Amino acid sequence: MTTALRCGLWACPSCRRLCRPETGDSRAGRCPQCGATAHPRKPDSLSRCWAFLIAATILYVPANLLPVMQTSSVLGSSRDTIISGVIYFWTSGSPGLALLIFSVSILVPLIKLGSLAYLAHSVRHPGGTDPHRLGRLYRAVELAGRWSMLDVFVIALMVGMVRFRTLATIEAGPGAAAFGAVVVLSMLAAASFDPRLLWDASGSSNHEH
Structure with a gap:
């Protein structure tokens, strides 16, 4: 080729x-x-991609386990994680919203990190994989990144609405900061990865700089 x-x-x-x-x-x-x-080729493409991926994977755990929203009202206070939010909407009769939050906040970031890791691994170990298919996977990862901040926007909207109505006080928890970092790091990983390396790996020589 x-x-x-x-x-x-x-x-x-x-x-x-x-x-x-x-x-x-x-x-x-x-x-x-x-x-x-x-x-x-992009300088140090794979090294930067792996560094951002590892950092995002580490922060993915606290992003899902730590509270993303802390609510205080006259009725008491609560600390909600992404998982507890999914369970709440599912049990309260809103399965569609629960599936949306689960997909955007848990499933999509995990698939994105796994796909980028697979692409970076394919550069070193092509194994006869079709570069056209890998290229389509990379474009899908880039497209998915545009929807990664959806639940953060929902939290911000809820905070503004509740404070405006003076019904309660909602503050973003440490989980929201960790999740935002995961989104940013995954976007940086996708931007650092050079998809042209996939075509180099499929040929007789691998040009990585």
Whole structure:
């Protein structure tokens, strides 16, 4: 399979123009059109991706076990986690909302982390996997990342509504901060991963910088 890199061409990250690096420069070069720094591949792509993935995986546990919302009212106070929220909506007759929160807050982040780990592993150990299929998986991961903050927005909306009505006081708990960190770290992991490495791994040589 012939790629632009094998022909000595690099893609500019700014204007996307294919450019040829200067003779003897194998790490970085200047785009002749916009002047941006171009690299054959994202520098330290796999190392950065794995670092963000490991950090996100570590924070995934407290994000689901620690309370994401602390409620105080004249009737008492409560500390709710994501899991307890799912159970509450399921038992109170709102299974659709319970499934939505479970999917967005628990299932989607877990699938995203697992998919990115699989993609990063496939670069080192391609095993004859079709790069077209891996590319579609990477695009799906990027698309899923756009919905990762849905439950955080719901919590913020509830806080504003309740405080406006002066019925109670709702504050975000440590679980919300951990979950927000998981979302940000997973987005950074996806942004750090260079999908072009999948095509390099499927060929005879692997160009990782």
